[in-house]
Amino acid sequence: MNGERRDLLRTRAALSRMFEPSDNIGLALVEAAGPGDALRVATGAIRAGEVLTREVLEVLAAAGIPATGNSLSSALERWIPRVPDLAPDRDLSMIGRAGGELLIPEDSRWPEALRDLGLGMPLCLWTRGDLSKGIPALRQTAAVVGSRDSTGYGASVTGDISAGLVTREWTVVSGGAYGIDAQAHRAALVTGSQARIPTIAVMACGVDRYYPAGNEELLREVVRRGLLLSEVPPGSAPTRWRFLQRNRIIAALSAVTVVVEARWRSGALNTAHHAAALGREVGAVPGSVYSANSAGCHRLLRDGSAVCVTDAAEIVELGSPIGSTGDSAESTHEEVKAAHDGLTIEDMLLLDALPLRSGSLVEKLASVAGLSVSAVRAGLARLELEGLAARDGPDKWRRSRG
Amino acid sequence: MNGERRDLLRTRAALSRMFEPSDNIGLALVEAAGPGDALRVATGAIRAGEVLTREVLEVLAAAGIPATGNSLSSALERWIPRVPDLAPDRDLSMIGRAGGELLIPEDSRWPEALRDLGLGMPLCLWTRGDLSKGIPALRQTAAVVGSRDSTGYGASVTGDISAGLVTREWTVVSGGAYGIDAQAHRAALVTGSQARIPTIAVMACGVDRYYPAGNEELLREVVRRGLLLSEVPPGSAPTRWRFLQRNRIIAALSAVTVVVEARWRSGALNTAHHAAALGREVGAVPGSVYSANSAGCHRLLRDGSAVCVTDAAEIVELGSPIGSTGDSAESTHEEVKAAHDGLTIEDMLLLDALPLRSGSLVEKLASVAGLSVSAVRAGLARLELEGLAARDGPDKWRRSRG
Numbered sequence: 001m002n003g004e005r006r007d008l009l010r011t012r013a014a015l016s017r018m019f020e021p022s023d024n025i026g027l028a029l030v031e032a033a034g035p036g037d038a039l040r041v042a043t044g045a046i047r048a049g050e051v052l053t054r055e056v057l058e059v060l061a062a063a064g065i066p067a068t069g070n071s072l073s074s075a076l077e078r079w080i081p082r083v084p085d086l087a088p089d090r091d092l093s094m095i096g097r098a099g100g101e102l103l104i105p106e107d108s109r110w111p112e113a114l115r116d117l118g119l120g121m122p123l124c125l126w127t128r129g130d131l132s133k134g135i136p137a138l139r140q141t142a143a144v145v146g147s148r149d150s151t152g153y154g155a156s157v158t159g160d161i162s163a164g165l166v167t168r169e170w171t172v173v174s175g176g177a178y179g180i181d182a183q184a185h186r187a188a189l190v191t192g193s194q195a196r197i198p199t200i201a202v203m204a205c206g207v208d209r210y211y212p213a214g215n216e217e218l219l220r221e222v223v224r225r226g227l228l229l230s231e232v233p234p235g236s237a238p239t240r241w242r243f244l245q246r247n248r249i250i251a252a253l254s255a256v257t258v259v260v261e262a263r264w265r266s267g268a269l270n271t272a273h274h275a276a277a278l279g280r281e282v283g284a285v286p287g288s289v290y291s292a293n294s295a296g297c298h299r300l301l302r303d304g305s306a307v308c309v310t311d312a313a314e315i316v317e318l319g320s321p322i323g324s325t326g327d328s329a330e331s332t333h334e335e336v337k338a339a340h341d342g343l344t345i346e347d348m349l350l351l352d353a354l355p356l357r358s359g360s361l362v363e364k365l366a367s368v369a370g371l372s373v374s375a376v377r378a379g380l381a382r383l384e385l386e387g388l389a390a391r392d393g394p395d396k397w398r399r400s401r402g
Numbered sequence: 403m404n405g406e407r408r409d410l411l412r413t414r415a416a417l418s419r420m421f422e423p424s425d426n427i428g429l430a431l432v433e434a435a436g437p438g439d440a441l442r443v444a445t446g447a448i449r450a451g452e453v454l455t456r457e458v459l460e461v462l463a464a465a466g467i468p469a470t471g472n473s474l475s476s477a478l479e480r481w482i483p484r485v486p487d488l489a490p491d492r493d494l495s496m497i498g499r500a501g502g503e504l505l506i507p508e509d510s511r512w513p514e515a516l517r518d519l520g521l522g523m524p525l526c527l528w529t530r531g532d533l534s535k536g537i538p539a540l541r542q543t544a545a546v547v548g549s550r551d552s553t554g555y556g557a558s559v560t561g562d563i564s565a566g567l568v569t570r571e572w573t574v575v576s577g578g579a580y581g582i583d584a585q586a587h588r589a590a591l592v593t594g595s596q597a598r599i600p601t602i603a604v605m606a607c608g609v610d611r612y613y614p615a616g617n618e619e620l621l622r623e624v625v626r627r628g629l630l631l632s633e634v635p636p637g638s639a640p641t642r643w644r645f646l647q648r649n650r651i652i653a654a655l656s657a658v659t660v661v662v663e664a665r666w667r668s669g670a671l672n673t674a675h676h677a678a679a680l681g682r683e684v685g686a687v688p689g690s691v692y693s694a695n696s697a698g699c700h701r702l703l704r705d706g707s708a709v710c711v712t713d714a715a716e717i718v719e720l721g722s723p724i725g726s727t728g729d730s731a732e733s734t735h736e737e738v739k740a741a742h743d744g745l746t747i748e749d750m751l752l753l754d755a756l757p758l759r760s761g762s763l764v765e766k767l768a769s770v771a772g773l774s775v776s777a778v779r780a781g782l783a784r785l786e787l788e789g790l791a792a793r794d795g796p797d798k799w800r801r802s803r804g
Contacts, residue, residue: 077774081772082772237754286689302711310700351642366483372479373479375476375479
């Protein structure tokens with residue numbers, strides 16, 4: 001590793017401990033001054049001059065974030081208490097010992113999809129797991145998220161969807177939580193894939209922690225065969241703010257975000273809103289109107305924020321450019337055609353007029369069907385060919401018993 | 403009854419036996435020549451001259467219906483076989499004996515909503531039942547339709563929706579069939595309403611017939627307390643064509659058409675498509691992704707043809723001009739607010755940083771939360787007021803145990 005890269009890693013490691021996720025002033029400072037000077041300003045090693053302060057405000061204004069002249073100085077006040085905690089070398093060796101790595105935007109392996117977050121792009125990603133195949137490209141990645149207190153129905157649909165996605169060589173992204181998240185990771189791992197990692201868990205705490213504790217075995221398996229990611233450094237606790245911000249990373253990494261089960265108010269809806277704000281596709285799985293765990297999904301469907309999806313094929317279709325998938329959702333719903341399918345209106349009228357048992361005369365059929373005598377004769381010839389009409393004496397016809 | 407009205411009734415009664423529903427040539431002839439001359443042309447009593455033939459073609463062209471110069475003459479061929487069946491006086495006395503009436507577009511009681519069908523407006527409506535309150539206005543009428551082979555889930559949702567609509571003084575329109583239709587009528591009748599009739603059944607056969615036979619008791623009750631309607635005259639059999647055309651009347655009479663359960667291919671979808679073509683609102687009830695009886699509903703939701711509806715309040719909201727209903731769907735989903743709802747981001751960060759047991763110093767809280775010391779002090783004061791933070795020794799704070 002060359003010295004410049006090592007410096008960048010140390011700098012971004014330190015910044016990720018200094019700034020909470022989506023600290024817009026901090027991120028604008030990094031954009032205006034570059035990571036090195038941003039860290040020096042944030043720690044108080046150098047002062048932000050008038051020019052830099054104006055540039056920070058310009059970056060914020062360009063991102064549509066309201067700020068005032070003293071935004072930077074009040075931000076400095078909240079950063080200073082964390083200066084004693086900075087220990088980038090310790091953090092980097094800790095992630096190394098855990099078999100992980102720190103990915104930074106200057107890295108060629110950085111997921112391009114995260115750039116769609118604009119100023120909100122994470123400063124870095126602390127990772128553990130299998131980076132040999134890289135982080136899968138956006139177009140074959142779906143987030144499968146939902147309630148912690150999922151129902152049996154939710155678990156079952158999640159399992160089917162997640163397995164179906166991995167079978168189609170998609171990667172399943174989720175949040176490592178109980179319920180839908182856990183089931184999504186589990187089904188992806190069980191299904192497996194040669195081409196790419198089956199699943200990614202984006203954590204709200206440091207990747208050295210297995211949180212929640214009940215998912216420790218599952219998350220260990222994600223590290224073994226998939227990827228664990230977080231923008232907060234090792235040792236960080238999962239806080240409400242970090243959960244909410246973590247959701248934007250799940251959404252940004254995924255071509256489609258699917259909410260399988262969510263209550264009327266649910267964190268999973270937050271992920272869906274992040275996805276919609278990024279212009280990503282959002283799917284919601286329908287369920288019983290009596291299930292409180294589907295009320296959030298129905299809310300998304302009702303307000304038009306999400307498309308109704310019922311299986312993996314529909315999710316792939318939703319996330320794929322039009323016409324690019326041969327795996328049409330229609331095909332899974334093919335039903336047996338009825339005998340009368342494809343008949344013209346006249347032939348349908350005639351078929352309905354034909355008696356089941358003893359035959360009717362052509363004149364009678366014309367009156368019952370509301371067709372001319374010649375139209376009845378022509379129609380009977382067609383229906384006879386189709387095996388739907390049969391002669392029953394001279395000039396008499398009935399339905400075919402075939 | 404004056405003679406002119408009696409003539410109109412006889413004429414339209416005869417035309418409704420002569421023409422199948424939505425016989426566009428016949429309907430264009432009525433529009434061009436008026437009902438009386440149209441009947442005389444259709445029966446061969448007078449010949450259609452060049453002027454009338456051209457006018458019929460103009461009416462068809464204006465309605466966007468393809469026709470050729472000999473459309474009228476070939477239509478005459480299919481009308482002639484029915485001339486011997488015409489018996490308008492018999493039909494009118496039959497409907498009278500059944501306690502019913504023939505409604506015609508010239509009547510002040512004619513449902514204005516049907517005019518939205520344009521050329522496809524029925525020639526007349528054969529009715530049985532309670533016409534004393536009139537046919538309810540469009541804005542308080544919903545169609546509730548679905549599969550004949552409904553599930554227990556579908557029956558249950560239909561019952562709740564239908565009862566909820568009638569409670570809100572809406573009228574439930576359906577098709578009188580087994581399954582969802584029957585359940586919709588039944589729940590509406592049980593709920594009852596003072597202001598208007600609870601339910602309307604639009605039949606594909608004559609209103610003198612109770613079809614299907616298993617619904618006879620139910621349809622008798624609809625006649626007693628609601629309305630039975632059909633555009634085809636007494637004695638007419640229900641044919642596939644009449645079922646499909648009947649659906650347009652259900653859709654046209656209703657501000658909202660709700661599909662509760664439908665297979666991937668289902669007649670209920672035909673009603674939904676009629677409603678959409680008329681610019682009426684369409685709702686679909688979600689269900690299990692494993693239920694074939696919900697696949698048609700999910701199809702409507704997925705392709706954007708329908709809005710997701712889960713209860714009567716949402717249907718009323720869908721069918722009401724924006725802002726006209728105080729019965730907001732939101733209100734039914736109010737959940738208990740969590741303690742942290744409505745907190746600012748800073749207070750949320752601070753709350754998450756507060757230890758549950760032994761208190762932390764303000765400086766420590768600043769570092770953990772990523773806030774300035776002064777922001778922590780201000781935040782602690784707010785959280786203490788909210789009962790969320792408590793002092794735990796000099797300058798030390800923890801979460802409130804309250």
